[in-house]
Amino acid sequence: MHELTVVQQIVKIADETVLKEQARKVLNITLEIGECSGIEMGAFDFAWPIAVRDSVLEYADLKVIRPKARAECQQCFSSFTKHQPYDPCPKCGSFIHHLYQGNELKIKSMNII
Numbered sequence: 001m002h003e004l005t006v007v008q009q010i011v012k013i014a015d016e017t018v019l020k021e022q023a024r025k026v027l028n029i030t031l032e033i034g035e036c037s038g039i040e041m042g043a044f045d046f047a048w049p050i051a052v053r054d055s056v057l058e059y060a061d062l063k064v065i066r067p068k069a070r071a072e073c074q075q076c077f078s079s080f081t082k083h084q085p086y087d088p089c090p091k092c093g094s095f096i097h098h099l100y101q102g103n104e105l106k107i108k109s110m111n112i113i
């Protein structure tokens with residue numbers, strides 16, 4: 001499961017940060033997971049408690065921000081919101097777009113103590 005690997009990587013980063021800052025645990029963490037990041041939220045929610053068990057993230061408050069998928073058509077240069085990964089441009093029907101928002105997969109902020 002891809003999502004489990006992602007959460008394990010987040011745990012690793014949190015672990016290293018806590019160690020480096022000589023803290024003890026993470027109080028809260030905010031993640032940015034774009035709607036086109038390829039993360040399935042059902043699988044993510046399932047993987048999170050499994051992967052954070054016995055880690056510095058075990059009791060952390062988790063907040064997830066989900067930026068909408070915004071693309072710019074490379075044919076007519078109009079901007080639009082994608083609802084599916086393979087949505088065509090609503091204006092000209094082109095499939096060649098540049099996704100400039102919505103594929104985020106990162107830790108936005110983290111508070112440690």
Ligand SMILES: [Zn+2]
Binds near residue numbers: 090093094
């Ligand atoms: Zn277009």
